[in-house]
Amino acid sequence: MARKNHASSEGGRTRRPAAPARTTPARVEVPDLDRIIHERVRLAIVSALAVNEAMTFADLKDLLRATDGNLSVHARKLEDAGYILCTKGFEGRVPRTEYRLSASGRKALERYLAHMEALIRATRKG
Numbered sequence: 001m002a003r004k005n006h007a008s009s010e011g012g013r014t015r016r017p018a019a020p021a022r023t024t025p026a027r028v029e030v031p032d033l034d035r036i037i038h039e040r041v042r043l044a045i046v047s048a049l050a051v052n053e054a055m056t057f058a059d060l061k062d063l064l065r066a067t068d069g070n071l072s073v074h075a076r077k078l079e080d081a082g083y084i085l086c087t088k089g090f091e092g093r094v095p096r097t098e099y100r101l102s103a104s105g106r107k108a109l110e111r112y113l114a115h116m117e118a119l120i121r122a123t124r125k126g
Contacts, residue, residue, distance in 0.1 A: 033112070033115060034108055034111065034112050034115075036077060036078065036081045036083065036108070037083070037108055037109060037112045038112070039074070041064060041066060041070065041071070041074045042074045042077060042078055043112075044063075044064050045060060045064070045071075045074060045075060045078060045084070045099070046078065046083060046084070046101060046105060046108075046109050047109070048060060048063055048064070049084060049099060049100060049101035049105070050101055050106065050109055053100065054098050054099065054100045055098070055099055056096060056097060056098050056099075057071065057072075057075075057096075057097040057098075057099070060075070060099065075099060078105070081105075081108075082102055082104050082105070083101070083102060083104060083105030083108055083109075084099050084100065084101055084102060084105055085099065085100045085101075085102050086098070086099055087099075087100075
């Protein structure tokens with residue numbers, strides 16, 4: 001069975017339709033995301049501490065519906081980066097861990113939010 005060629009033929013040569021013109025995608029210069037804050041649980045911790053002067057481990061755990069281990073690992077990563085401050089003590093005989101957002105943590109969150117806003121603006125322009 002012969003195959004039909006839908007491209008036009010000129011002097012025995014098959015001419016293909018012209019390819020659409022390629023456009024260069026717009027390039028948006030934005031700084032790299034802060035990988036420490038960008039992770040969902042860490043962003044939630046920093047955001048919660050941005051609107052509260054301090055929060056206990058138990059309060060954060062309840063708010064984020066996180067396990068002890070999960071919250072502990074993420075809080076430690078933020079603490080190691082200097083984004084949050086951790087105070088351990090006792091309330092009576094019960095251990096109490098409290099977190100606060102540090103000045104560098106607040107600045108990091110502001111940079112992160114500005115970056116995300118720039119991405120949103122760039123996306124909406126298109």
